[in-house]
Amino acid sequence: MAHPPIIELRAVTKSFGPVDVLKGVDFAAHAGRVTALVGDNGAGKSTLIKGLAGVQPYDGGDVLFGGEPVRLDHPRDAAKHGIEVVYQDLALCDNLDIVQNMFLGREERRLGTFEEGQMEVEAAAALQSLSVKTVKSLRQKVSSLSGGQRQTVAIARAVVKQASVVILDEPTAALGVAQTAQVLALVRRLADHGVAVIMISHNLQDVFEVADDVSVLYLGTMTARIEVANTTREDVVGYITGTKTMEAVA
Amino acid sequence: MSANVDNPVAREAAQARPEDSLLGKGMEDGVRDHFRAYVRRVRGGEMGALPAIGGLVVLFIVFGFAHDLFLSQRNMANLLTQAAPLVMLGMALVFVLLLGEIDLSAGVTFGVSMASFVRLTQPDGLAWPVALAVALGIGLAIGGFIGFFVARVGIPSFVVTLGMFLGLQGVLLVIIGDAGAYRLIPAPIKALNTSNLPVWAGWLMLIGVLALLAGVALWDRARRSAAGAPNPPLSIMLAKLAGITVVGIAAVWFLSQDRGSGAIPIRGVPIVVPVVLGFAMVATFLLDRTRYGRYLYAIGGNREAARRAGINVTAVRWTAFVLCSTVAVLAGLFYVSRVGSADAGMGREIVLSGVAAAVVGGVSLFGGRGRLVHAIIGALVIATIQNGMGLLGLPAGTVLAVSGGVLILAATVDALARRRSGGVAVT
Incomplete structure (x- = not known):
């Protein structure tokens, strides 16, 4: 980890009423690397991600983007910095086609009307950059796609506008074996393009297959931040369940 | 899709960027592929106005005989x-x-x-x-x-x-x-x-509508070409326009005949027709081509x-x-x-x-x-x-x-x- 992280959290906190969900969490993600965020249910993974997405701002602590302190108070702030979130329940509109979904909320326009041709070309380029070749027509409705294809579109949606940080929430949770392999390969390519990928996962097999770094949340504190190459599955399980601890290796 | 080597556009695209050929944009194929895709969509449940058009034809035949x-x-x-x-x-x-x-x-x-x-x-x-x-x-x-x-x-x-x-x-x-x-x-x-439009105004309305439809279609094609995106076959657009033209001419001609029962002739397209068509075109533009319309969908x-x-x-x-x-x-x-x-x-x-x-x-x-x-x-x-x-x-x-x-x-x-x-x- 020679390069400085593209996005860094320092001692962020978040409480809901009397419940402290994040108790001063440090976290970082680096360009070109896949950082897995693991932890048991209720550890604070979703809260951490919602803060990064600007959906639910943190109460305290610092967010550094490219070394500069920034505020993420609104999804617009996140989008401005190129932070894209691919949600678990695939935030796609079934009744729209692939191009329309990829550009939803940020359509290319001229004189107030859509540049459909330009969007098609850019969508194709985005899918191309992820080496996606299984899409028959960019103009087919998302309702006609399989689960893996939908996940692909959702990820491509995140990169079509040159994202710098892509957050994937359980990208393989609903997929079969072959499709999981496809999506993991996609995640790897995303990082190879210089994107900082943050992947939430319950599946340690996925984590060890694709991630470079792993960060473990346990009851609102970061119990481990370590390179995947320097740890074992048993250790990570230990950090997740709280039976094993280590001082942060930042 | 890429197997369709008879299609010059697809072939050209494949030659220009070979790695692109597997990514269909859904536009570049020939008339037959577009027709097949349409049939597939209809069978997949996207029937659009087809049942209604069929129903309208049946109703006209039934009531026409009755x-x-x-x-x-x-x-x-x-x-x-x-x-x-x-x-x-x-x-x-x-x-x-x-x-x-x-x-x-x-x-x-x-x-x-x-x-x-x-x-x-x-x-x-x-x-x-x-x-x-x-x-x-x-x-x-x-x-x-x-x-x-x-x-x-x-x-x-x-x-x-x-x-x-x-x-x-x-x-x-x-x-x-x-x-x-x-x-x-x-x-x-x-x-x-x-009331009705004068007969000449009915024809003028038809020409205006057709010119607008053709103009928008051609403008779309030009914009797509400028962006480097393939266009659907020209013949599909021409066939659609020709269909609308035939129906339009028949309708305006039909309504331009005298339908009065007395000495004073009654003829011409009812005034509401251009009003409704004008509104429909403006609102369709809003739904199809602007963010507001897209967001409704x-x-x-x-x-x-x-x-x-x-x-x-x-x-x-x-x-x-x-x-x-x-x-x-x-x-x-x-x-x-x-x-x-x-x-x-x-x-x-x-x-x-x-x-x-x-x-x-x-x-x-x-x-x-x-x-x-x-x-x-x-x-x-x-x-x-x-x-x-x-x-x-x-x-x-x-x-x-x-x-x-x-x-x-x-x-x-x-x-x-x-x-x-x-x-x-x-x-």
Whole structure:
């Protein structure tokens, strides 16, 4: 980890009423690397991600983007910095086609009307950059796609506008074996393009297959931040369940 | 797709960027591929207006044989003016139906606004343009009111608009008062849905519509080419335009024949036709080519996805109700123009026909699917049923029962199509 992280959290906190969900969490993600965020249910993974997405701002602590302190108070702030979130329940509109979904909320326009041709070309380029070749027509409705294809579109949606940080929430949770392999390969390519990928996962097999770094949340504190190459599955399980601890290796 | 080496565009694209050839944009293939893709979509449940067009043809054949006056110029012109309020109301409802919402009060909204309009334009009253502005303002306010409770407070639109349906009937009774009915005075508004264009103006209208359609299609192609995106085959566009041209020429020619029974000839395209077509084109532009229209579809498809994409869901839903109610006022204008008076029962029954028109035409009750032209075709189906059965002298009860049956049939087709296309219920 020679390069400085593209996005860094320092001692962020978040409480809901009397419940402290994040108790001063440090976290970082680096360009070109896949950082897995693991932890048991209720550890604070979703809260951490919602803060990064600007959906639910943190109460305290610092967010550094490219070394500069920034505020993420609104999804617009996140989008401005190129932070894209691919949600678990695939935030796609079934009744729209692939191009329309990829550009939803940020359509290319001229004189107030859509540049459909330009969007098609850019969508194709985005899918191309992820080496996606299984899409028959960019103009087919998302309702006609399989689960893996939908996940692909959702990820491509995140990169079509040159994202710098892509957050994937359980990208393989609903997929079969072959499709999981496809999506993991996609995640790897995303990082190879210089994107900082943050992947939430319950599946340690996925984590060890694709991630470079792993960060473990346990009851609102970061119990481990370590390179995947320097740890074992048993250790990570230990950090997740709280039976094993280590001082942060930042 | 890439196997289609007979297609020069695909071959060219494949040669230019070999790695692109596996990524179909869905545009570059030949006529046959486009036709196949269309058949696949239809079989997959995206039938659009096909069932309605088929139904319209069947109705014309049945009524044409059943009554020899049905296909007369006079009755056809009559059918168009009868259908005009329903067409407009159907289009108004499309805006909320696309969101998966409904406006049961659209009919009484035009009742209240038109009662106000007719009363305000009684002798010693306001000039009609001012009164029309007031009427539109009333529609705007009612839509804003409904939209507030649906989009901000979060009450189901069914409940809010059912309440408005009852409440506005009360308001309508108060406005009309003891008089029972008011006569419509302003001559231009009377003429709107009772008079015809001169014959030359009908042809000019047709030329204008065709020129506009062709111009937009060619502009689209130029824009796509400029962006480096493939265009669908030119022959498809030409065939579509040719079809519209043939139907348009036949219709204008048919309506340009004398259909009067006396010494004074009656001929020409009814004035409402260009008005409806003009509105339909502007609103279709809004739905197909602007962010607002796209967001209506997106919210109707998956509201949460739309919200996460940064769309201001509340504002779009709110304004959809404003649009619906305001356009409903125009439907009312066609209605009073044709009837010549405003009474306390205005708009009460037509609203379900309006919903039926949109749904019969292929607009989904579940949201996210449908186009304005579907509402036009569906309204023509409903109006044809009412017109034909009226000609045959069938009792009003039968007409009502058949209209209701058609609505349920169309809703069934909608639900089955939705199941087939694999859609899931989105709330």
